[in-house]
Amino acid sequence: MSRWGMIINLNTCIGCYNCMVACKQEHFLPMGVFFSRVLVGEIGEYPSPQKLVYPVLCNHCKDAACVEVCPAGATFKREDGIVVVDPEKCLGCRSCLIACPYQQRTFLEKQMAEHFPGQGLTPYEEIGKQLYPLEKGTVVKCNFCAERVDAGLEEGLVPGIDRLATPACVISCPTHSRHFGDLDDPRSNVSLLIRKSKAFPLHPEYGTQPSVFYILGQS
Amino acid sequence: MKPYFWMMKFTPQKEWIERKGLLLWLAFFFTEIGAGLYLISMLFDFWKGCWVGWVLGAILGGVVHVLYLGRPERAWRAILRPGKSELSRGVIVIMLFSLGGVLQMAPSLGFFEAFSSWVFSWPFKSIMGILCILMIVHGHLTMHGFSSIPFWTSAVFPMIGLTSGIWAGSQLTLLLVVLFSEVGIQAAVEPIAVISLAAYAFFTLYLYWSSFESSAAAKASAKKALVGDLASAFYGGVVFVGFVIPVAVSVLIGLRTDFGIGLSTLIVIRALCALTGDLVFRYVILKSGKYNPLIYSNVFKG
Numbered sequence: 343m344s345r346w347g348m349i350i351n352l353n354t355c356i357g358c359y360n361c362m363v364a365c366k367q368e369h370f371l372p373m374g375v376f377f378s379r380v381l382v383g384e385i386g387e388y389p390s391p392q393k394l395v396y397p398v399l400c401n402h403c404k405d406a407a408c409v410e411v412c413p414a415g416a417t418f419k420r421e422d423g424i425v426v427v428d429p430e431k432c433l434g435c436r437s438c439l440i441a442c443p444y445q446q447r448t449f450l451e452k453q454m455a456e457h458f459p460g461q462g463l464t465p466y467e468e469i470g471k472q473l474y475p476l477e478k479g480t481v482v483k484c485n486f487c488a489e490r491v492d493a494g495l496e497e498g499l500v501p502g503i504d505r506l507a508t509p510a511c512v513i514s515c516p517t518h519s520r521h522f523g524d525l526d527d528p529r530s531n532v533s534l535l536i537r538k539s540k541a542f543p544l545h546p547e548y549g550t551q552p553s554v555f556y557i558l559g560q561s
Numbered sequence: 562m563k564p565y566f567w568m569m570k571f572t573p574q575k576e577w578i579e580r581k582g583l584l585l586w587l588a589f590f591f592t593e594i595g596a597g598l599y600l601i602s603m604l605f606d607f608w609k610g611c612w613v614g615w616v617l618g619a620i621l622g623g624v625v626h627v628l629y630l631g632r633p634e635r636a637w638r639a640i641l642r643p644g645k646s647e648l649s650r651g652v653i654v655i656m657l658f659s660l661g662g663v664l665q666m667a668p669s670l671g672f673f674e675a676f677s678s679w680v681f682s683w684p685f686k687s688i689m690g691i692l693c694i695l696m697i698v699h700g701h702l703t704m705h706g707f708s709s710i711p712f713w714t715s716a717v718f719p720m721i722g723l724t725s726g727i728w729a730g731s732q733l734t735l736l737l738v739v740l741f742s743e744v745g746i747q748a749a750v751e752p753i754a755v756i757s758l759a760a761y762a763f764f765t766l767y768l769y770w771s772s773f774e775s776s777a778a779a780k781a782s783a784k785k786a787l788v789g790d791l792a793s794a795f796y797g798g799v800v801f802v803g804f805v806i807p808v809a810v811s812v813l814i815g816l817r818t819d820f821g822i823g824l825s826t827l828i829v830i831r832a833l834c835a836l837t838g839d840l841v842f843r844y845v846i847l848k849s850g851k852y853n854p855l856i857y858s859n860v861f862k863g
Contacts, residue, residue: 434631
């Protein structure tokens, strides 16, 4: 069985926020809700400061803290390693939100409101409501575009290689800084990149074994 | 904090203390003091106290727990994973406590009197006692399970929950003793109150001292309470109202010196201070919980 994972090359990432926008578009996310974010920070001091740009998303950890603490079994790990939330089962206790050391979950406090108050939903928002009926009072998070991956696999496509079977943030990256593939396949694009570039996960000391890796400083 | 600085410094947890999260703070408080009151009252067969404890812990605590949820109509799902989730275990304990409490107190109202010898026996009391203790530590134990917030993972965290619950329970019991004029119990509860207050103060001191020797995030949490924006709540609410006044009153009671105020008034003052201090301390603990930053940056210090 596959274990889907992602690699983000920080050397080539230009911090354009395209992944953030593509993700919001793909999932019809309401205002203030992000599955994918770009963190910007600085280290060092004048005359040699360095700017850090870290795109972050749910790490779909192998040993996910959010799955462990969910009292309702609403957060679970699929066989392919993607951690998802079942909106029909989530009771909104927010234990998973507290448990995630990467802070990649959002509690949907209000029902999705129209973008133009008082003018009703736009056609785009209506489609979103049908495709992704995000439920008020539940927790939402990145699902590695599982619907794209599943649909692609059904059509015989390869996630990470074929655009239709690959997460939106990966295919929208203008500098090809994001890579998606099977971590359990030693010959996959991501496995080869991890070995070649000494890719690392964020905070491996948390012991959750993230499926998102980063490349920095190695070529 | 600007959006692009998100997770660049020690980020405070907000979900369990802001907006609807305030309900969880109250839910933990009510279950703790309710179970504490029930435990102390049951030890001395003070059944009026047990009734109030049951209402506070099971009804008020339970209802506020449910109201806190984003989808209260699915609350029953919270009992599905007791093997994994501390919240699940806590909810099951509250349910068992509710049921056991009804069984135990029904004979005092004239119902199921045939069972009275069984429910007032020590084996049943022991079961209820264990349930009370589990309910008292429920809040702190739930928080203790989240390694993402290092301040809450201190080993003394459950002990603070236990001692504060017994302390608050003893004070509520004494308050009801005064209200219902059953002064005979007062002398027996007093040693429990003093010992639990001393233990509570010791574990609280230890928590803050050990946090400074612990991880950077735990230290940042402790600093938020001691010298940060929660300092006034900590020193005013927790230290002065929650510890200093009760200690002073306990000394006066111990020395049998009431300066003409009256023993009952002293007991009421101490109980109200104890409950206020406990409530504020829970707020400070929840509010000062901080995550480690995802990316370290020297733009921010601490």
